[in-house]
Amino acid sequence: MKDMTFSTLIAVFEEIFGRGLFWAMVAVAAVVTLAYLYVLIRDRAVSWRKFLLAQLSMPVGAVAAVIFVQAVTHSGFEDIGGPIDVIVLLAVAVVGAIGMAILVYTAQSLLTGRRSAE
């Protein structure tokens, strides 16, 4: 790859998803992240109960992310060919798990409001 700069990377992602969808996804990720920070600051504490459910959702997010990537790329576990493939697979799973945990935690906090967090 020649001249792999941040702007190249952005250009590639824009092309993968389309400019509109890519920036919409960035916006959604940013909104969820901000909402997450908002509930953390609002509640000034992490609710163990919500965090537990968020943690429990992590494997679901991990598996969903892996299956999503495999489905859109016509591939499966039997195509893992070397160490880098295992790393990529784990990275996909980790991203899915973290994303799901944040989403579940934030959704719970926003839906149930501050009081029931106690």
Next chain:
Amino acid sequence: MVDRRDFLKLAALGATAGMATGTQAAPQPDPVETTARIVIIGAGAAGTALANRLVRRLDGAQITLIDPRRDHLYQPGLSLVATGLKPAGYVVSKTTDWLPDGVDLIPDRVAAVDPEAKTVATEGGEVLDYDWLVVAPGLVLDHDAIEGFSLDLVGRDGIGALYAGPDYAAKTWEAAGRFTEEGGVGIFTRPATEMKCAGAPLKHTFLIDDIAKRHGAAREVVYAAPQGSLFGVPIVAEKVRMLFEDRGIDTMMQSTLVAVEPGAKRATFRTETGLEERDYDYLHVIPPQRAPDFVVQSGLAWADKWVDQGWAEVDMHNLRHLRYPEIFALGDVAGVPKGKTAASVKWQVPVVEDHLVAAIEGKEGTGYYDGYTSCPLITRVGRAMLVEFDYHNNLTPSFPGVIAPLEELWISWLMKEVALKATYNAMLRGRA
């Protein structure tokens, strides 16, 4: 409730999700003021990418592209269309979608270039003067060179020809798809001439064999090539030989497809010992490939190399014409030893941009192209080898120690499936 440390840990978790790298793009130099007339023949991958870069580098230049095709084709995707993995529309967009503002597009075919008078004539009778000319019309598929073959056969009687365009690639899958279910003898050819993406005949062989295997079809798969080796780069050829042995794929080397009898499903090959006939159930045809006629007729081709093919006579390191310094050639038409691929174009375009802009400023360019090209050599659905090499047959891996060039990897397949078209499109826009 959790304590403060857990709170911070969780906050860090959230921050990770929204993290972005802060690397800055390299600053662009100030545009060069000029009134130069630049004509680019061809609005394919090379012509379009160069036009997008030149409008950013030059202020006041008059840039004109000449290309008769309304559709822009993402040719690296044809292999995927011909194996049913993507629809024909996957490779098609509009030529005008990619062109920058401020350039002219003449939708016509070039009839002749007069390099002495510095003019380009179109078939429609228009004559353009140029100060700088970039020849990037691609190449011509010579289907007539194969006796008995015509494009209307594609998709019927077990004949495929994926190079011929998106619709023919889709029809190729109609014929190939039947073979993957019913089995029989599949023969996969390549021409004796230079060709676009020398890995594509191998990819088609590997993919069709793999899909047939998944269907449990009894089959004999034969790779027939006029050359003596399976790939131009010896270390890759050896790896492909091992993979063919592993998959049970037979080879017919030094065998050139010269004739097809579609009714009888029989192909004729010219071999060292004479003509040899082979019956097939599926035949994949890749015809001989040549430069467009005007390149030879206008005196731009090599006189002593590739005389039957007519590639433009350029310096292999800066793509500048050896006899007409105001002419460059880019992409498939360039008479250089390696690489008629989009990856080559991606590396050639900045070199031509550099030399062209420097020449306009009255300076010497410093860009140097050493033949880099790359081929995500698909070896089955779900795996590929990311093969990258240069003029010297050296492997030039982009990710040494991470993505091994001669390993069949999932990540290399992911790149081909997901990231390659995106990178290609970014290249068209002059952003990669």
